[in-house]
């Protein structure tokens with residue numbers, strides 16, 4: 001199983017998965033996801049951290065507010081490699097995408113905020129496999145590696161086009177177009193047909 005898109009860019013994990021100590025009343029001591037901090041290169045405000053995006057294609061199955069989680073969006077990605085995969089995005093600035101909305105990987109489903117229990121602006125992200133939370137960090141880091149590939153070879157480019165390698169269309173287009181130019185992209189497209 002591979003996530004296709006970071007829920008927030010850049011990936012800066014401020015609190016990992018699992019048991020933790022916290023001074024914040026109401027915050028969980030057994031952390032069911034990871035916290036991702038805001039993009040420091042942008043002049044975001046204390047309540048608005050910019051786009052939160054879908055990690056995989058799927059459907060919004062919950063979109064709600066509660067005092068603990070704040071604004072939440074839960075996506076169901078269906079069955080991948082025999083297991084049900086869901087991702088959850090919490091502490092959004094305001095109501096995210098509505099229940100029933102179909103999304104592609106990378107589609108914006110909300111805005112990073114600080115609603116619910118939390119010290120500061122961040123995204124709490126959960127990965128649920130058969131409705132059990134697992135550590136999303138290795139999956140998130142795997143995406144990052146693929147996306148920052150600097151010295152892609154022609155063979156790798158062909159493979160990516162062929163298998164899509166868990167990348168979204170924009171990323172493929174970026175890698176191929178900007179690395180090799182349009183002519184070569186057309187050649188590759190013919191070669192992999």
Ligand SMILES: [Zn+2]
Nearest residue numbers: 033034035124
């Ligand atoms: Zn958290």
